[in-house]
Amino acid sequence: MIDLDVPGLGSLSLAHLVLDFNGTLARTGTLVEGVERRLFALADLVRIHVVTADTFGQARFALDRLPVDLKILKPGGESEAKAAVVRELGREHVVAMGNGVNDTLMLGEAHVSIAVIGAEGAACEALLTAMITVCNPCDGLDLLLEPKRLVATLRR
Secondary structure, eight states: OEEEEETTTEEEEEOEEEEOOBTTTEETTEEOTTHHHHHHHHTTTSEEEEEEOOTTSOHHHHHTTSSOEEEEOOSSOHHHHHHHHHHHHOGGGEEEEEOSGGGHHHHHHSSEEEEEOBTTBOOHHHHHHOSEEESSHHHHHHHHHSHHHHHHHHOO
């Protein structure tokens, strides 16, 4: 659990990290360098969920050894399916990261949301919905590993 007190926002108790795969954690189906190490470190703090349409069919292979719960979505309705995962986990305890149009509802449901502008870009809708925008997934994961950074970004 990541417990924070954010001036102007209140107390946060984040128990779940919900992540998109392609464009967020991975580039063309391959994990971005540094993501694996950070996911291992975060697994001691939160339960990690990767929810993906798995565009390149590599998520299961890329995440096989990692401490994550992987959910590969069936084609059609991915946006709502991702948002439903956040609701099922209890949105007030969820931080979510994504980059695509199909991540927008998920980002909107999560108590804390991070959009990633990686090598594959980011959808404007995701950027406008997220509370925080980072240039790569490692920066977003580091905000959770160094929670004072998160407080500095979110304080009002």
